[in-house]
Amino acid sequence: MDEMAGHTANSSSALEKLRQLLQQDDIQPDLALPTERELAERFAVGRREIRRALNVLEEEGRIWRKQGKGTFVGPAAPVQPLQxxxxxxxxxxxxxxxxxxxxxxxxxxxxxxxxxxxxxxxxxxxxxxxxxxxxxxxxxxxxxxxxxxxxxxxxxxxxxxxxxxxxxxxxxxxxxxxxxxxxxxxxxxxxxxxxxxxxxxxxxxxxxxxxxxxxxxxxxxxxxxxxxxxxxxxxxxxx
Amino acid sequence: MDEMAGHTANSSSALEKLRQLLQQDDIQPDLALPTERELAERFAVGRREIRRALNVLEEEGRIWRKQGKGTFVGPAAPVQPLQxxxxxxxxxxxxxxxxxxxxxxxxxxxxxxxxxxxxxxxxxxxxxxxxxxxxxxxxxxxxxxxxxxxxxxxxxxxxxxxxxxxxxxxxxxxxxxxxxxxxxxxxxxxxxxxxxxxxxxxxxxxxxxxxxxxxxxxxxxxxxxxxxxxxxxxxxxxx
The missing domain is CATH 1.20.120.530 (GntR ligand-binding domain-like)
Structure with a gap:
C-alpha cells in the first residue's frame, strides 16, 4: 500500500465502508462476508483497519464470527439511515x-x-x-x-x-x-x-x-x- | 401539461430547482436568466409556479428584474449549502x-x-x-x-x-x-x-x-x- 493510502485509510473509514456494504439490498442474514484480506483489497485499507472495524460490527451484533469458518452477516440493524x-x-x-x-x-x-x-x-x-x-x-x-x-x-x-x-x-x-x-x-x-x-x-x-x-x-x-x-x-x- | 405534472410541480419545487440553478459554477452576477417560459419548460413546471418562485428569489435579493429587459442574477448568497x-x-x-x-x-x-x-x-x-x-x-x-x-x-x-x-x-x-x-x-x-x-x-x-x-x-x-x-x-x- 502506498503512503497516501496508508495515511487516509483509518479504521473509521473502513467501518463506514463496511456499514455501506451491510446495507446493500443483496445482503442477507447468515451470508458469509469476504475474507479480511479481500475486504482490505476491495476498500484499499489495511487488514488491521478491517479487523478493527469488524470488531465494532461484531460488538453491535451486525456480524458474527465463527472460528475457522469466517465472518457472517447478523440480523439487520433496527434503524437504517436514509440515502x-x-x-x-x-x-x-x-x-x-x-x-x-x-x-x-x-x-x-x-x-x-x-x-x-x-x-x-x-x-x-x-x-x-x-x-x-x-x-x-x-x-x-x-x-x-x-x-x-x-x-x-x-x-x-x-x-x-x-x-x-x-x-x-x-x-x-x-x-x-x-x-x-x-x-x-x-x-x-x-x-x-x-x-x-x-x-x-x-x-x-x-x-x-x-x-x-x-x-x-x-x-x-x-x-x-x-x-x-x-x-x-x-x-x-x-x- | 398533464395532470400528474400539474399535481407534482408546485412553486416550492420550482424554487428548489431555481436555487440549484443559481448555485451552479457558471452563474455570475448580472447574468440574464432564461425567460419564465424557458424556465417553466426546462423544469417541467407551470409558468405561474416559476413566477411565484422568482418572487421569492427577488425578495431575497438573489435575482433582480428589469421591466421589459428580463431577470438577472443578483449577488451570490452569503451562505451556500454544501453538497x-x-x-x-x-x-x-x-x-x-x-x-x-x-x-x-x-x-x-x-x-x-x-x-x-x-x-x-x-x-x-x-x-x-x-x-x-x-x-x-x-x-x-x-x-x-x-x-x-x-x-x-x-x-x-x-x-x-x-x-x-x-x-x-x-x-x-x-x-x-x-x-x-x-x-x-x-x-x-x-x-x-x-x-x-x-x-x-x-x-x-x-x-x-x-x-x-x-x-x-x-x-x-x-x-x-x-x-x-x-x-x-x-x-x-x-x-
Missing part, C-alpha cells in the same frame, strides 16, 4: 417534523448570534409577504413559509447545517404530503403561526439566542400538534 | 463541532425515550471497550467513540436524523483533521469524556430525556473547548 440524495422518496412527514424540532431551534439560536442586519431585514420582508396570502392558496403558504425558515437557517451561518436543513425541507415539499399539511392549516392556526414568526424575528433581531431557540421550538411543536390532530380527525370522519 | 454527497471535502472541523452540538443533544433526548434494552446494552458494551484503549491509539479512539455516538443516534429511532448524523460523522472522520483531534486528546480529557459517556448512558437507561440531552450538550461543549485550545496552543508554540 440523503433520495430523502423525499424514503422519509415521511412525522419524521420530518421530529427532525425539524431537533434542528431548527439550534438554527434560530445561531441566527440570533450571527444574522446580519440585511438578513434580519429579509426575515421581516418575508413576514410581510406571508401576511398577504389568502388562506386557500396553499402553494403560496408553502413557498413563503419555507423561504422564511430557510432565511433563518442561512443566517445561522453554518453551511453544513444549511445543507441538512435543505435535505429535510425537500421532504416537507414533497407533493404527496401536501394534503395533510393543507388539512392542518386553519385561519386560527395561521394567525398563531404568524405570532410565532414575528416573535422569532424579534428575538433574533434583539440577539436573544435562548429565546429565539425557544420560540422556534414552540412554533414547531404547535405545527406538529396541528398535524397530529389533522391525522386523527381523518380517522374519525372516514367511514 | 451532502461531498461533505468531507467541503466542510471543516469547527463547523462539524457546531452542528454536532445542535444535533446530538436532540438525538440523546429521543434515545432516552426510544432506546430498546438491547440498544442500551450495546451502549454499555461500547463504553467498556473504550475503557481499554491506550491513549496513543488514536485510530481505536476515533473508531469506538464514533460507534458509541452512532449507537445513540440509532437508538433515537429517526432514520432522517440518523442519516444527518452519518453525513456529519463522515466529516469528523476525514483524515486531514485527525492531527488536530489527536492534539486535543489528553489523559485528563479522556477521563472526563469517559465520565460524560457513562452519565449519558445512565440518563438514557433511566429514561431521562432532558438530562440525557444536557449531558450530551456538556460533553460536546467540552470537546469543542478542547479543540479550540489545541488550535490556540498551536498558535503560540509555532515560530
Amino acid at each position: 440523503l440524495q433520495d430523502l423525499p422518496q424514503q422519509s415521511n412527514l412525522l419524521e420530518v417534523m421530529e427532525a425539524r424540532i431537533q434542528l431548527e431551534p439550534g438554527l434560530a439560536r445561531l441566527a440570533a448570534l450571527r444574522a446580519s442586519k440585511e438578513q434580519i431585514a429579509l426575515m421581516q420582508r418575508l413576514l410581510e409577504r406571508m401576511h398577504n396570502i389568502t388562506l386557500n392558496d396553499s402553494d403560496q403558504h408553502e413557498l413563503w413559509d419555507s423561504a422564511f425558515h430557510r432565511a433563518i437557517a442561512e443566517a445561522a451561518g453554518n453551511r453544513l447545517m444549511l445543507s441538512l436543513f435543505d435535505a429535510i425541507d425537500a421532504v416537507r415539499r414533497e407533493p404527496a404530503w401536501q394534503h395533510l399539511r393543507v388539512q392542518a392549516r386553519t385561519p386560527a392556526r395561521l394567525e398563531n403561526y404568524d405570532h410565532h414568526h414575528v416573535r422569532l424575528v424579534q428575538h433574533i433581531a434583539a440577539r436573544q439566542p435562548v429565546e429565539a431557540a425557544q420560540a422556534m421550538r414552540e412554533h414547531l411543536l404547535a405545527l406538529q400538534q396541528a398535524l397530529l390532530e389533522a391525522i386523527n380527525v381523518g380517522d374519525e370522519e372516514l367511514p | 451532502l454527497q461531498d461533505l468531507p471535502q467541503q466542510s471543516n472541523l469547527l463547523e462539524v463541532m457546531e452542528a454536532r452540538i445542535q444535533l446530538e443533544p436532540g438525538l440523546a433526548r429521543l434515545a432516552a425515550l426510544r432506546a430498546s434494552k438491547e440498544q442500551i446494552a450495546l451502549m454499555q458494551r461500547l463504553l467498556e471497550r473504550m475503557h481499554n484503549i491506550t491513549l496513543n491509539d488514536s485510530d481505536q479512539h476515533e473508531l469506538w467513540d464514533s460507534a458509541f455516538h452512532r449507537a445513540i443516534a440509532e437508538a433515537a429511532g429517526n432514520r432522517l436524523m440518523l442519516s444527518l448524523f452519518d453525513a456529519i460523522d463522515a466529516v469528523r472522520r476525514e483524515p486531514a483533521w485527525q492531527h488536530l483531534r489527536v492534539q486535543a486528546r489528553t489523559p485528563a480529557r479522556l477521563e472526563n469524556y469517559d465520565h460524560h459517556h457513562v452519565r449519558l448512558v445512565q440518563h438514557i437507561a433511566a429514561r431521562q430525556p432532558v438530562e440525557a440531552a444536557q449531558a450530551m450538550r456538556e460533553h460536546l461543549l467540552a470537546l469543542q473547548q478542547a479543540l479550540l485550545e489545541a488550535i490556540n496552543v498551536g498558535d503560540e508554540e509555532l515560530p
Whole structure:
C-alpha cells in the first residue's frame, strides 16, 4: 500500500465502508462476508483497519464470527439511515417534523448570534409577504413559509447545517404530503403561526439566542400538534 | 401539461430547482436568466409556479428584474449549502463541532425515550471497550467513540436524523483533521469524556430525556473547548 493510502485509510473509514456494504439490498442474514484480506483489497485499507472495524460490527451484533469458518452477516440493524440524495422518496412527514424540532431551534439560536442586519431585514420582508396570502392558496403558504425558515437557517451561518436543513425541507415539499399539511392549516392556526414568526424575528433581531431557540421550538411543536390532530380527525370522519 | 405534472410541480419545487440553478459554477452576477417560459419548460413546471418562485428569489435579493429587459442574477448568497454527497471535502472541523452540538443533544433526548434494552446494552458494551484503549491509539479512539455516538443516534429511532448524523460523522472522520483531534486528546480529557459517556448512558437507561440531552450538550461543549485550545496552543508554540 502506498503512503497516501496508508495515511487516509483509518479504521473509521473502513467501518463506514463496511456499514455501506451491510446495507446493500443483496445482503442477507447468515451470508458469509469476504475474507479480511479481500475486504482490505476491495476498500484499499489495511487488514488491521478491517479487523478493527469488524470488531465494532461484531460488538453491535451486525456480524458474527465463527472460528475457522469466517465472518457472517447478523440480523439487520433496527434503524437504517436514509440515502440523503433520495430523502423525499424514503422519509415521511412525522419524521420530518421530529427532525425539524431537533434542528431548527439550534438554527434560530445561531441566527440570533450571527444574522446580519440585511438578513434580519429579509426575515421581516418575508413576514410581510406571508401576511398577504389568502388562506386557500396553499402553494403560496408553502413557498413563503419555507423561504422564511430557510432565511433563518442561512443566517445561522453554518453551511453544513444549511445543507441538512435543505435535505429535510425537500421532504416537507414533497407533493404527496401536501394534503395533510393543507388539512392542518386553519385561519386560527395561521394567525398563531404568524405570532410565532414575528416573535422569532424579534428575538433574533434583539440577539436573544435562548429565546429565539425557544420560540422556534414552540412554533414547531404547535405545527406538529396541528398535524397530529389533522391525522386523527381523518380517522374519525372516514367511514 | 398533464395532470400528474400539474399535481407534482408546485412553486416550492420550482424554487428548489431555481436555487440549484443559481448555485451552479457558471452563474455570475448580472447574468440574464432564461425567460419564465424557458424556465417553466426546462423544469417541467407551470409558468405561474416559476413566477411565484422568482418572487421569492427577488425578495431575497438573489435575482433582480428589469421591466421589459428580463431577470438577472443578483449577488451570490452569503451562505451556500454544501453538497451532502461531498461533505468531507467541503466542510471543516469547527463547523462539524457546531452542528454536532445542535444535533446530538436532540438525538440523546429521543434515545432516552426510544432506546430498546438491547440498544442500551450495546451502549454499555461500547463504553467498556473504550475503557481499554491506550491513549496513543488514536485510530481505536476515533473508531469506538464514533460507534458509541452512532449507537445513540440509532437508538433515537429517526432514520432522517440518523442519516444527518452519518453525513456529519463522515466529516469528523476525514483524515486531514485527525492531527488536530489527536492534539486535543489528553489523559485528563479522556477521563472526563469517559465520565460524560457513562452519565449519558445512565440518563438514557433511566429514561431521562432532558438530562440525557444536557449531558450530551456538556460533553460536546467540552470537546469543542478542547479543540479550540489545541488550535490556540498551536498558535503560540509555532515560530
